[in-house]
Amino acid sequence: MTITDPARLEDLFTRTVDEHPVQFVRPADTDRPTWAAYEGGTYLGTVNAEPDGSRPRWRVQTTHEAHDDLDDAVRALRRPASWPREREQAAHWARRLLADDSLLAVDVETTGLNNAYAVQIAAVDRSGIVVFNEHVRPNAVLEPAAVAVHGITPERVASAATFTELLPRLTDVLHGRTLVSYKADFDRGVFERELARHHGDPAAAGQWLGRVRWEDAMVPEAVWRGLWSVKRGAYRNQPLGGPHDAVADCKLLLAKLEQMAATVPAPRW
Template identity: 55%
Template sequence: MRFVRPEDTERPTWAAYEHGRYLGTFHARTDSDGLWHVQTVAERHTTLDDAVRALRRPPSWRQDRARVAHWARGALNDPALLLIDVQTTGLGRAWAVQIAAMDRTGRTLLNELLNPSHPITHTASRLHGITTSRVTHAPTFAELLPALTGILLGRRCLAYNVRFDHGVLTRELLRHHRDPSVVRAWLEACRWEDAMRPAAVSKGLWSANRRTYRNQRLGGSYDAEAKCHALLRSLQHLAGHG
């Protein structure tokens, strides 16, 4: 490691390099709980070692990335693979306003706007562009459910942050069926997997605060079909790092 301090700064600042590769910039802070502020990832750490770890890949990274590549290639070769994305009325415990599903070839099997029977928050609308008035005459989740069941059941369902998408579908199914056992049976008829963790491993940036690989944004517009396309591209990228 090599640390270089720029001359044109009013506070203790160092740029860190490893074998000539720029890692990031660290600021020494005395006005907060975290002494070392990592500019690139906006984290604060009490020790310089932890600040460096936030930008440095761990020793096991190459092996971890190879395992991710093997997993991604297996997913892309699985004819049961289905990429899923759900857009919602809000950022918390919300209802579905758009659901898209895509196969491993990039063919869209489902891309449907939904009437959630609940207002869509302004925050959510600013992200995905879907307003309450736009979905007034769209089908409800209950009306879409037969088609959704035919597409999802028995498939390997992959989402980016699957906990969120799975949670939305769980709430919608509970609202419709009102029987947790029926909902559980429906969900267990699919194989659910998360692509966010493998993407974090492949990138390799370490979160010293969370003691795991740092999650990465998927990117792309907040449209369910566009997110499925972005997820497919991400999976293809992961598969290429064997």
């Protein structure tokens, strides 16, 4: 349930977040949209609703950060005590990547989610220069649900080059590089599937992939944001939030790395 009008909320209400009930209590000395949050009788912290167009922003009082969703504000309140240290580790990871001269952000748009083939492949270097961007004729069914996400139609790729035709350029661009991707196991899996189809040999695909270094940004970014899911016992993965154009998503990923790398370390007492 999305809360669009906090004024309609009661002074005392319960909301289930990640399958765990959280009680919200408005302090008796105010009529402002402010609630103290309790879980299992333990005080988590206080959240305030602030107007922001048609939907409120939920600000965590102790950290002053704002969230679009009340559930995410609760997840921020649930952070383990180790989060500042883990966030700094994620920031250090991002700094290390951005200091790597061989770094490329890579994104692949595909025919679907399962056993997918590429319809667009892009690679962008750490300065934002596009070093590869091609649509790909997949020679496979392009699922309507995938088209609805990225807008690449069968007609758009009907005359595009195949992966086999693009492979020499991809080899020149990618081999010897560090590749960072958002959910790297998915993008790497697409490459592995394409290479196996091209070579007719999974071992040859593995040899090609062994000449690049893959880094996954999804988990470090989830740690950096610190939205703790008690259901999963882990930080909640977030969508990249891009337009599902391979180049634009690569540039957004690099911007996220810059944001993570710029994190000021927490003071050590």
